[in-house]
Amino acid sequence: VLLNTTIAGYEFDNCLMNAAGVCCYDHEELTMVDQSSAGTFVTKSATKTSREGNPLPRYQAVPLGSINSMGLPNLGLDYYLDYVRQLEKQTKKTYFLSMTGLSKEETLEMLKQVELSDFKGMVELNLSCPNVPGKPQLAYDLPTTENLLTEVFAFFTKPLGVKLPPYFDIAHFDAAAEVYNKFPLAFVNCVNSIGNGLIINDETVVIKPKNGFGGIGGDYIKPTALANVHAFYQRLKPSIKIIGTGGVKTGRDVFEHILCGASMVQVGTALEKEGVEIFARLSQELTEIMQEKGYQTIEDFRGKLQYLA
Numbered sequence: 001v002l003l004n005t006t007i008a009g010y011e012f013d014n015c016l017m018n019a020a021g022v023c024c025y026d027h028e029e030l031t032m033v034d035q036s037s038a039g040t041f042v043t044k045s046a047t048k049t050s051r052e053g054n055p056l057p058r059y060q061a062v063p064l065g066s067i068n069s070m071g072l073p074n075l076g077l078d079y080y081l082d083y084v085r086q087l088e089k090q091t092k093k094t095y096f097l098s099m100t101g102l103s104k105e106e107t108l109e110m111l112k113q114v115e116l117s118d119f120k121g122m123v124e125l126n127l128s129c130p131n132v133p134g135k136p137q138l139a140y141d142l143p144t145t146e147n148l149l150t151e152v153f154a155f156f157t158k159p160l161g162v163k164l165p166p167y168f169d170i171a172h173f174d175a176a177a178e179v180y181n182k183f184p185l186a187f188v189n190c191v192n193s194i195g196n197g198l199i200i201n202d203e204t205v206v207i208k209p210k211n212g213f214g215g216i217g218g219d220y221i222k223p224t225a226l227a228n229v230h231a232f233y234q235r236l237k238p239s240i241k242i243i244g245t246g247g248v249k250t251g252r253d254v255f256e257h258i259l260c261g262a263s264m265v266q267v268g269t270a271l272e273k274e275g276v277e278i279f280a281r282l283s284q285e286l287t288e289i290m291q292e293k294g295y296q297t298i299e300d301f302r303g304k305l306q307y308l309a
């Protein structure tokens with residue numbers, strides 16, 4: 001049984017990796033993922049310059065998942081770009097660089113810098129951060145998203161995918177897929193946290209920013225994540241691969257994301273709780289499921305979700 005996968009012609013020896021924002025803030029965390037069983041890593045979404053992010057407490061784990069309103073704390077694009085370029089000199093691995101500008105100009109400026117660099121990996125353009133006060137989740141505004149992607153692909157030639165928020169309406173799946181199908185995207189990553197949830201302890205919110213409103217991850221969001229993975233798998237041209245993110249904590253969850261069409265599966269909340277050894281456990285559990293079912297590679301069952309007649 002092999003757990004390798006391919007996206008935009010880039011091979012990964014394992015179809016598991018971290019979700020942006022988790023275990024990817026600095027060299028130390030990125031190295032832990034890089035040296036784990038994960039096939040690769042994605043960096044914390046970067047802005048042009050480093051950011052403190054929102055006031056603490058801004059993350060809270062709970063039995064069924066997590067809530068966060070981090071507010072895009074990161075060490076700035078140069079920190080992540082320099083680190084990944086240095087790693088690329090030592091290994092053949094393809095890494096993901098996540099970024100999101102707080103304006104179209106900032107996003108284009110960062111992508112121009114990446115385009116001019118000798119970065120060999122893939123960009124995950126985050127169109128779905130729910131926690132920057134005053135900034136809506138961009139991918140809920142399809143005209144603005146289409147406009148941005150048009151300007152991006154006017155000059156950007158390296159592999160690039162987008163991190164999407166969850167959509168909840170079939171009409172939105174249709175409209176969003178119509179936009180994304182217009183562009184040479186390497187992938188879409190479904191889904192980011194479900195924005196602006198609220199978790200309460202006794203009579204009080206559990207995080208400080210935004211009166212306790214934050215992105216929800218974990219068990220709460222798996223059905224939504226699987227639906228978004230499958231909806232885009234059904235609608236997008238085959239050249240646009242799907243990365244599945246949301247609610248993964250067992251090999252069975254990984255199996256389901258792939259069954260829905262995912263070519264790569266990211267782990268967020270459960271990685272935050274368990275640490276990077278989760279990648280070996282998930283790989284083992286997925287391997288056992290595949291052996292039981294007689295699947296040799298993930299292509300034997302990717303996207304093969306069965307419907308009821």
Ligand SMILES: O=C(O)c1[nH]c(=O)[nH]c(=O)c1I
Pocket residue numbers: 021045068069070071072073126128129130131132192193215
């Ligand atoms: O608050 C954050 O930093 C954050 N939190 C999320 O749950 N998703 C995101 O894309 C981001 I940029």
